[in-house]
Amino acid sequence: MTGTTRPDPAAAPGWLELAPRSGWPAPVDRGLGRPILDSPLVRGAVWLRWTRHDGIRTLHHGAGLARGWVEEDVDGLDGWVALVEGRIVLGTGTGSGGGLPEPVVHAEAWQAGATSHAALAGRSATRF
Structure with missing residues (x-):
């Protein structure tokens, strides 16, 4: 991805919850190299x-x-996924009936960033 991460609350789904299992290792534990500022301070x-x-x-x-x-x-999800405390952020399924929660996958990092921020x-609609 080129450019900066631009959190946009409108890009996040309205109902979020965390996957029941935790365990994806935090990036800092994976020897990712040197950090580079991707975007300036946004909402703290x-x-x-x-x-x-x-x-x-x-x-x-x-x-x-x-x-x-x-x-x-x-885990084979094709796109950008938001994680919190090692748990994937889930949204209610598609359609007005909701459905089962499923991983929220975005085409761009900044969209997944908006989901992380949300x-x-x-x-108020988020369950953890």
């Missing part, structure tokens, strides 16, 4: 990308550890 957070892995962006509040991240092609912000 900063996005970083990494020199050894362009398919991961990490979301930090201040100088602390990553609170969430977006990753490309997680999940971490604890939108």
